[in-house]
Amino acid sequence: MPELAEVELSRRVWTIAEGLTLRGMSGNALTRIYRDCSLATLKRGLRGAVLVGSRTHGKRMFFEFKGGITGKGRCLELHLGMTGRLTRSRTSSRAHKHDHFVLKTREWNLAFNDYRQFGRLFLHAEGFNPVVGLPMEVLSKGFSLAHMKAIQERRSKRALKAVLLDQAFFPGVGNWMADEICWRLGYHPAVPLGQFEAASVRRVSRMVCRGAMKHIADGNTEQYQEEVGFSPGNYVKRTPPADWLFRHRWKAGGACPKCSRVLDRGVVATRTTAWCSSCQVSR
Numbered sequence: 001m002p003e004l005a006e007v008e009l010s011r012r013v014w015t016i017a018e019g020l021t022l023r024g025m026s027g028n029a030l031t032r033i034y035r036d037c038s039l040a041t042l043k044r045g046l047r048g049a050v051l052v053g054s055r056t057h058g059k060r061m062f063f064e065f066k067g068g069i070t071g072k073g074r075c076l077e078l079h080l081g082m083t084g085r086l087t088r089s090r091t092s093s094r095a096h097k098h099d100h101f102v103l104k105t106r107e108w109n110l111a112f113n114d115y116r117q118f119g120r121l122f123l124h125a126e127g128f129n130p131v132v133g134l135p136m137e138v139l140s141k142g143f144s145l146a147h148m149k150a151i152q153e154r155r156s157k158r159a160l161k162a163v164l165l166d167q168a169f170f171p172g173v174g175n176w177m178a179d180e181i182c183w184r185l186g187y188h189p190a191v192p193l194g195q196f197e198a199a200s201v202r203r204v205s206r207m208v209c210r211g212a213m214k215h216i217a218d219g220n221t222e223q224y225q226e227e228v229g230f231s232p233g234n235y236v237k238r239t240p241p242a243d244w245l246f247r248h249r250w251k252a253g254g255a256c257p258k259c260s261r262v263l264d265r266g267v268v269a270t271r272t273t274a275w276c277s278s279c280q281v282s283r
């Protein structure tokens with residue numbers, strides 16, 4: 001499942017069409033990506049609209065459109081799911097297999113490609129801002145120490161990793177980021193959140209989110225300029241540096257970048273987890 005930086009990287013694939021008018025739309029209406037919103041609804045709602053902006057929130061992407069037949073603003077929300085990816089290609093090029101939803105401008109085809117179809121999309125009502133009311137983002141100003149303490153109070157007995165993976169509290173944080181945060185805090189991922197200093201959890205989780213954005217989103221933006229999109233499944237060419245757990249946690253026999261001990265593996269909070277039993281204490 002892509003995490004906040006991979007989602008941000010995906011969003012940027014379509015920004016090339018900002019300011020451009022939609023000339024058409026196509027897709028395979030029978031695929032599961034339309035389980036929340038039919039292709040017919042999308043066609044009706046976005047006909048002739050202009051892509052005016054976009055943003056991410058955690059693992060969600062929002063593309064804002066104006067004009068068209070309604071004359072008002074509407075937001076298209078997209079979730080990549082497990083295998084979804086956004087691509088762009090010149091209108092003269094051929095469609096790819098599994099391009100289930102394609103927005104067309106005069107110059108570009110913007111496609112949502114998803115062979116397993118766990119991804120989904122949704123067209124919000126006119127004038128509705130879908131970001132209002134979503135959980136506070138880790139890198140936003142509102143993710144203050146008081147906010148962190150409030151999370152800690154509500155989930156003091158739950159394992160740190162379980163809370164980090166909870167999208168209601170840490171939107172956009174996924175498995176590798178949660179492991180990275182636990183490792184940097186020096187505690188086993190199963191230690192209850194109540195045992196931590198709220199300030200440390202806040203500082204380290206923000207640091208890892210910032211680093212992920214810098215190394216994965218910013219670090220790979222050039223890469224997809226020359227290609228046809230970005231697939232979280234294939235992973236990115238540029239990754240965080242070697243002193244991040246990220247670089248070692250995937251491979252069997254991977255060693256802790258701090259102490260060189262071979263990393264331990266197991267299941268914590270129902271997810272495959274890597275940790276260093278020398279650098280990460282259990283209590």
Ligand SMILES: [Zn+2]
Nearest residue numbers: 256259276279
């Ligand atoms: Zn270590």
